[in-house]
Amino acid sequence: MPHRLPPLLERVGRAAVGGVAELGFAASLLGQSLYWLALGRARGQPVRLAPIFAQGMDIGIAALPIITVLAATIGLMLAIQGIYTLKTFGAESRVTLGVALSTVREFSPLITGILVAGRSGSALAARLGTMRINQEIDALTVMGIAPVRFLVVPPLVAMAVLMPLLTLWADLVSLAAAGLYIAAELQTGFAAYADEVLSLLKLNDLMHGLAKSAIFAVLVTIVGVVNGASVSGGAEGVGRMTTRSVVQAISAIVVTDMIFVFMVTR
Numbered sequence: 001m002p003h004r005l006p007p008l009l010e011r012v013g014r015a016a017v018g019g020v021a022e023l024g025f026a027a028s029l030l031g032q033s034l035y036w037l038a039l040g041r042a043r044g045q046p047v048r049l050a051p052i053f054a055q056g057m058d059i060g061i062a063a064l065p066i067i068t069v070l071a072a073t074i075g076l077m078l079a080i081q082g083i084y085t086l087k088t089f090g091a092e093s094r095v096t097l098g099v100a101l102s103t104v105r106e107f108s109p110l111i112t113g114i115l116v117a118g119r120s121g122s123a124l125a126a127r128l129g130t131m132r133i134n135q136e137i138d139a140l141t142v143m144g145i146a147p148v149r150f151l152v153v154p155p156l157v158a159m160a161v162l163m164p165l166l167t168l169w170a171d172l173v174s175l176a177a178a179g180l181y182i183a184a185e186l187q188t189g190f191a192a193y194a195d196e197v198l199s200l201l202k203l204n205d206l207m208h209g210l211a212k213s214a215i216f217a218v219l220v221t222i223v224g225v226v227n228g229a230s231v232s233g234g235a236e237g238v239g240r241m242t243t244r245s246v247v248q249a250i251s252a253i254v255v256t257d258m259i260f261v262f263m264v265t266r
Helices: 002-039 049-059 061-089 092-133 136-142 147-185 190-200 203-229 234-264
Strands: none
Touching: 002 147, 002 203, 049 061, 049 092, 049 147, 061 092, 061 147, 092 136, 092 147, 092 190, 092 203, 092 234, 136 147, 147 190, 147 203, 203 234
16 A cells, blocks of 8 residues: 555646646636726727627627526426425415525526536637647747737626526516416415515625626636636547536535635635
8 A cells, every 4th residue: 555655646736736827827817808898999809899798799699598498497386495495384476485595596598508618618628729729829929919819808808798698588588487486385465575575686696797797797707718728638638628617617616605605605
């Protein structure tokens, strides 16, 4: 056993150094993105709106069907489980409170972030990985075009704008689907359910979920770019780093969600 310890320590050390290097690279990308977003026009390389809108169409509009389906499913699931659980205590009439708060504060931003990470984050990593393999990123540098300004800033801006909007849409769909079931199961009107939701929810609850979704947007974009820019080994490397991007983005979303909730609710 003792003779296996040095190789183990070496692997752990290399993994730790690699992780720190990736964190530094991610921080550098975020800083450069903010720099080009703020000073790009002054440097003669402004961030153009056309790529941002193109990224927005792919990230936002194209993702609406799947987000609508899953948001409605989550709303129905919460309503069914909530009524079933609260019947034990004879308090099924309070199900609206649990559904409204859990949807707006937790489930909508979390599900939206995971969906966007699996759909758009992986696509971003694959695209950048393919460009790296084909040396297109090096070609941009030779042409005098800043790769970060050209490749990173548009998806970052589009993601930061559209992720909260998608989360807001998921809120509406989830609450509407849950309301239809609750109104039918408890034999109350949908209008009464809507009034109760509006009376229970505060602006702080809504902003809680939207703020988290904006943080998730930055995480998904940066993780996708870091993994895409780290591709090596041809097509197999692209597939490996794309999968790694999805796993890391979802893990980062869940961990960040836990930390955010812990800090805000203290």
